[in-house]
Amino acid sequence: xxxxxxxxxxxxxxxxxxxxxxxxxxxxxxxxxxxxxxxxxxxxxxxxxxxxxxxxxxxxxxxxxxxxxxxxxxxxxxxxxxxxxxxxxxxxxxxxxxxxxxxxxxxxxxxxxxxxxxxxxxxxxxxxxxxxxxxxxxxxxxxxxxxxxxxxxxxxxxxxxxxxxxxxxxxxxxxxxxxxxxxxxxxxxxxxxxxxxxxxxxxxxxxxxxxxxxxxxxxxxxxxxxxxxxxxxxxxxxxxxxxxxxxxxxxxxxxxxxxxxxxxxxxxxxxxxxxxxxxxxxxxxxxxxxxxxxxxxxxxxxxxxxxxxxxxxxxxxxxxxxxxxxxxxxxxxxxxxxxxxxxxxxxxxxxxxxxxxxxxxxxxxxxxxxxxxxxxxxxxxxxxxxxxxxxxxxxxxxxxxxxxxxxxxxxxxxxxxxxxxxxxxxxxxxxxxxxxxxxxxxxxxxxxxxxxxxxxxxxxxxxxxxxxxxxxxxxxxxxxxxxxxxxxxxxxxxxx
Numbered sequence: 001x002x003x004x005x006x007x008x009x010x011x012x013x014x015x016x017x018x019x020x021x022x023x024x025x026x027x028x029x030x031x032x033x034x035x036x037x038x039x040x041x042x043x044x045x046x047x048x049x050x051x052x053x054x055x056x057x058x059x060x061x062x063x064x065x066x067x068x069x070x071x072x073x074x075x076x077x078x079x080x081x082x083x084x085x086x087x088x089x090x091x092x093x094x095x096x097x098x099x100x101x102x103x104x105x106x107x108x109x110x111x112x113x114x115x116x117x118x119x120x121x122x123x124x125x126x127x128x129x130x131x132x133x134x135x136x137x138x139x140x141x142x143x144x145x146x147x148x149x150x151x152x153x154x155x156x157x158x159x160x161x162x163x164x165x166x167x168x169x170x171x172x173x174x175x176x177x178x179x180x181x182x183x184x185x186x187x188x189x190x191x192x193x194x195x196x197x198x199x200x201x202x203x204x205x206x207x208x209x210x211x212x213x214x215x216x217x218x219x220x221x222x223x224x225x226x227x228x229x230x231x232x233x234x235x236x237x238x239x240x241x242x243x244x245x246x247x248x249x250x251x252x253x254x255x256x257x258x259x260x261x262x263x264x265x266x267x268x269x270x271x272x273x274x275x276x277x278x279x280x281x282x283x284x285x286x287x288x289x290x291x292x293x294x295x296x297x298x299x300x301x302x303x304x305x306x307x308x309x310x311x312x313x314x315x316x317x318x319x320x321x322x323x324x325x326x327x328x329x330x331x332x333x334x335x336x337x338x339x340x341x342x343x344x345x346x347x348x349x350x351x352x353x354x355x356x357x358x359x360x361x362x363x364x365x366x367x368x369x370x371x372x373x374x375x376x377x378x379x380x381x382x383x384x385x386x387x388x389x390x391x392x393x394x395x396x397x398x399x400x401x402x403x404x405x406x407x408x409x410x411x412x413x414x415x416x417x418x419x420x421x422x423x424x425x426x427x428x429x430x431x432x433x434x435x436x437x438x439x440x441x442x443x444x445x446x447x448x449x450x451x452x453x454x455x456x457x458x459x460x461x462x463x464x465x466x467x468x469x470x471x472x473x474x475x476x477x478x479x480x481x482x483x484x485x486x487x488x489x490x491x492x493x494x495x496x
Contacts (some may be wrong), residue, residue, distance in 0.1 A: 002071035004064040008084055013279035015052055020238045022048050027236040027243045030226045042107030049103045057090045081279030093146050102135045106408030113207045113407050122396035140367050152364045155412035159288040162183040168415050172357050183350050185340045186492045195333045199323040201250040210319040211260035218264045219451055221271050232404045233259045235266035242267040255346050258299055265298030272459035283462045286470055292420025300349045301428040306332045307442035340388040342398040350488055354387035359414040362460045367411050376400050400466055425484040430475040
């Protein structure tokens with residue numbers, strides 16, 4: 001191993017350790033920290049982000065990268081070096097002052113959002129968001145000039161390397177052509193079906209125990225992670241200490257249950273990333289869309305399938321209570337109900353892409369300077385009406401204030417949700433080819449062959465391959481959105 005490459009691995013291991021501390025402090029800020037700690041925590045995290053930035057952008061790092069390019073490296077080391085250079089290039093573009101300002105503005109905006117959203121306080125939220133958008137535009141402009149692309153594409157590339165708004169416009173444009181009619185056909189079909197909805201209250205402790213039982217069923221390693229509560233469900237922490245959260249509603253239990261399944265998909269990916277490369281960029285998850293594909297594989301492909309729901313039902317009855325509404329057919333219908341709604345995280349998988357397309361179109365225009373923050377509510381209402389036939393006039397809480405992503409400047413992130421759904425459908429097709437009896441395995445509770453397939457084809461590779469190569473290796477072809485459409489039609493129209 002060359003001395004330059006060895007120096008790089010030591011540097012990135014150090015960065016990984018600081019990233020560990022930042023991740024846990026960030027988790028605590030969203031789950032345990034009292035409100036009074038917001039300002040100090042925001043400043044501490046900003047200081048940490050500046051320190052990481054300084055380490056990564058030190059002059060010698062660039063020299064080591066150039067020297068290591070000439071060294072004799074194996075395939076994994078070469079892939080690691082590629083990811084190192086990518087991280088260095090992204091960081092070196094930004095002045096430390098901008099990194100610090102963006103971190104502080106994001107912490108302030110997110111923490112205020114916790115009180116502003118319940119209060120439906122759009123004006124208060126907008127003032128903080130304007131500063132986040134201003135700084136995000138500055139970042140986007142710097143990145144765009146360096147990469148020779150649009151401002152939005154420069155941010156999109158952070159989360160999904162190789163993806164562009166041109167590709168998204170084509171893919172999302174196709175979805176917009178067939179989704180509204182498919183959604184209406186499904187809603188009309190389900191209108192003929194009677195589904196009994198369980199009536200609460202459902203004790204939070206019972207819901208928590210159900211979540212823990214489902215996590216165990218899905219192979220979560222409790223020795224390397226935990227479940228907590230937050231205002232917005234998320235998966236955080238690090239591979240050896242994965243923190244997932246959900247939120248509970250005593251009036252119904254399914255959203256919390258499915259939220260746990262979703263976040264467990266994220267967590268299983270993290271817990272199974274290549275430990276032999278720990279601390280190095282090549283050991284990270286491949287991309288945000290691939291990460292999302294794992295959570296949606298768990299939640300949608302597995303979690304809402306009739307076979308898995310049948311397997312889960314006895315545990316639900318044990319912890320929630322045996323009642324007529326939990327008859328198997330009704331329970332499955334409850335979890336496969338399609339009803340357009342205002343809240344993205346509670347949306348069914350048929351209407352969900354509409355929520356993402358709406359956000360993508362708004363945030364792209366916002367970063368490109370085509371619209372301003374004050375334009376968001378009217379645009380939100382217009383697109384929500386067009387895509388889902390719903391009204392959000394004056395309802396900022398359940399409209400443009402419902403998400404946490406824009407508060408810290410995560411522009412370019414939203415498209416990865418629907419990209420992830422399409423990857424998940426394609427990966428499940430790969431599973432069915434490899435395991436023709438997968439439905440029977442699910443009914444029996446034998447999920448290990450499915451996890452083994454994911455481990456072999458996705459988890460163990462980290463960032464060794466590009467997203468395109470990873471998916472081609474796993475399924476034999478690049479992203480093919482037709483699998484997603486076929487999955488929706490099969491489950492919701494054809495009954496399988």
